[in-house]
Amino acid sequence: MNSEALKGHLDLLVLSVLVDGPLHGYALIEELRSRSGEVFNLAEGTVYPVLHRLELAGSLESEWTVVAGRRRRSYRLTDTGTARLQQQREIWNTFSSTVNSVLRSRPWPTTS
Amino acid sequence: MADYFLITRYIFVFDEAVHTRSDAADLSDELRDHLIEATDRLRRSGLDLETAQRTSLTRLGDPALIARMITAVPAKGSIMYAFFTRGTDFFTLAAAVLWVASAAAIPLTQPGILPAWNPNTYTITILFIAGALVASSLALLAVHIRLAGRLDPLAVTVSVILALAVISSLIAGWFFASWLILLMMATAMTLSRAWDTPVGTGVAARILLIAWPLIALVTLIGYLAMTSFGLGDPSPNADLYVAIALAILCLVYSAGMLALRPRLRTATPTDISRGPLIAA
Numbered sequence: 001m002n003s004e005a006l007k008g009h010l011d012l013l014v015l016s017v018l019v020d021g022p023l024h025g026y027a028l029i030e031e032l033r034s035r036s037g038e039v040f041n042l043a044e045g046t047v048y049p050v051l052h053r054l055e056l057a058g059s060l061e062s063e064w065t066v067v068a069g070r071r072r073r074s075y076r077l078t079d080t081g082t083a084r085l086q087q088q089r090e091i092w093n094t095f096s097s098t099v100n101s102v103l104r105s106r107p108w109p110t111t112s
Numbered sequence: 113m114a115d116y117f118l119i120t121r122y123i124f125v126f127d128e129a130v131h132t133r134s135d136a137a138d139l140s141d142e143l144r145d146h147l148i149e150a151t152d153r154l155r156r157s158g159l160d161l162e163t164a165q166r167t168s169l170t171r172l173g174d175p176a177l178i179a180r181m182i183t184a185v186p187a188k189g190s191i192m193y194a195f196f197t198r199g200t201d202f203f204t205l206a207a208a209v210l211w212v213a214s215a216a217a218i219p220l221t222q223p224g225i226l227p228a229w230n231p232n233t234y235t236i237t238i239l240f241i242a243g244a245l246v247a248s249s250l251a252l253l254a255v256h257i258r259l260a261g262r263l264d265p266l267a268v269t270v271s272v273i274l275a276l277a278v279i280s281s282l283i284a285g286w287f288f289a290s291w292l293i294l295l296m297m298a299t300a301m302t303l304s305r306a307w308d309t310p311v312g313t314g315v316a317a318r319i320l321l322i323a324w325p326l327i328a329l330v331t332l333i334g335y336l337a338m339t340s341f342g343l344g345d346p347s348p349n350a351d352l353y354v355a356i357a358l359a360i361l362c363l364v365y366s367a368g369m370l371a372l373r374p375r376l377r378t379a380t381p382t383d384i385s386r387g388p389l390i391a392a
Contacts, residue, residue, distance in 0.1 A: 025142060026149045044150075045173035045181065048142065052185040064138075070148065071141040 010050045012092060013040070015059065015077065015085040022063075022076035025051060051075055059084050114155075118165040119147045122175050129179030133262075135187040147172060186262060196250075196257040203250040204373040210244035211366035215359040238285035244362070245281055245291060249274035251369060252302045254376055255311055266305060273298045288358060289332055295365075296328050316371035324364045331357040 017023065017031050028051075029044050054060045059081030062073050077085070123144050130136045147168050154164035172178065186193035217240050220233035252274065256267035263271070277294035284290060303321040306312030312321075335354055338347040347353075 024145065024149075026146045043173050044146070044171045045178035048178070049181045049185050052182065052188075056185060056188060067145075070145050071138075072145045073138070073142045 009092075010042075010046070011054060012085070012088045014047065014050055014054065015081055015088065018060065018075060018077045018081070019085065022074040024072050024074045028075070054081065057084075114151075114161055116148055116151065116161075116165060118162065118169060119144065119151065122147065122169050122172075126175040126179050129176055130183055133183060133187050134190070139182060143172070143178070183262060184260065186257075190262075192263065193257060196254040199250065200254045200258070200376045201373065203247055203254055204369045204376060207244055207247035207251050208366040208369040208373075210240055210247055211362040211369065214240040214244050215362035215366070218359045218362065219355045234286075238281065241285055241291070241362075242278055242281045244365075245274070245278045245295065248295070248365070248369065249278065249298070251372065251376070252298055255302050255306055255372075258376065259306060259309060259311065266301065270298045270301050273301075288354070289335070292328055292332065292361070296325055300325060311372070311375045314371070314375065316368060316375055319364060319368035319371055324361065324368055327357075327361055327364055331361060 013032060014028065017028055017035065023031060025048060026044075029042060029047055032040055032042065051060065051062075055062055055075065057080075059078060060075045061078050062075050065072050065074065123140050126143060127136065127140050130139050133139065147165075150168035150171065151161070151164045154167055155161060159167065214237065217233070217237040220237050249271075253267060253271060256270060257263065260267060273294050277291040277298065280287070280294065281291040299320050303312050303317055306317075331354075334357065335350065338350040338353055
């Protein structure tokens with residue numbers, strides 16, 4: 001799946017991945033790729049604006065450490081982020097179940 | 113230690129694009145760590161250093177594009193962003209109120225319309241208009257700051273135009289064409305930037321980008337016609353026409369500011385990952 005298809009869902013995905021603990025940008029992208037069974041193949045640079053925006057909104061906090069002689073920034077979910085994740089999950093569940101019910105309401109067209 | 117020469121060049125280009133930000137060093141360090149981590153992982157899978165670096169750089173994306181996307185999000189702790197974010201409601205409301213006050217006071221600027229005219233009433237009206245222009249300027253700048261995340265060249269240009277509008281209203285308020293044309297330019301540039309965002313759609317855009325400029329143009333052309341384009345004797349009704357037309361313009365702009373208010377309240381820096389469902 002390409003980045004276009006992920007537009008609008010990255011916030012939810014990023015917050016979901018960070019539920020299990022703090023991660024730095026590259027690890028987060030790898031985790032996202034791994035959890036999606038290699039389906040979500042992101043343009044990696046698009047993740048950083050999302051992380052920064054979520055931090056600005058108070059959903060994430062970041063801290064710097066030094067690893068192998070270079071600075072590393074890791075992100076963790078805040079209480080605000082946890083609440084937002086819960087809210088976004090509910091919105092997503094409602095949305096996806098509604099789409100599914102619309103798709104099920106008519107049989108798929110058959111090709112001759 | 114490996115020589116990450118391609119990563120160094122990439123970070124150099126990225127640095128150039130973000131060097132004006134207060135957190136430029138942090139941004140570069142973050143991307144450097146990402147690229148080295150990705151490169152090292154690829155090398156462990158058997159790639160040579162150069163191929164691993166090229167693959168990592170390709171996956172991260174064009175440095176100029178990444179810089180644009182990242183700088184669209186304001187630096188944490190940006191005082192200017194906080195000022196415009198918190199002040200949005202006040203700026204738009206103050207502009208709306210002051211434009212209504214200006215509309216009510218405009219007949220006092222024309223000596224031939226109301227017997228109450230005197231130099232003091234004229235001065236008060238001009239101050240109302242200048243105040244409305246200042247508040248509107250702050251509201252328009254808030255659109256730029258909230259969408260671009262910083263005072264970029266377009267925002268600076270609009271700031272200069274608006275400053276000229278305020279100055280010309282104070283110095284030569286009677287020559288309404290000067291500040292009106294400048295306000296038209298600044299408003300059009302601002303709403304055009306917001307065209308593809310929630311701020312630049314709906315009633316606010318229809319008022320400020322279409323209805324108000326059209327009325328302003330009709331006002332200007334009508335005034336020029338009534339004053340015979342400065343070549344002949346002006347129409348005796350020219351002052352009355354200006355008073356009515358300007359009052360309408362002030363009221364329409366006030367409505368535009370009120371319509372912009374709720375849209376600006378929710379606007380955040382443009383981000384390509386932002387979609388209709390998920391919002392930070």
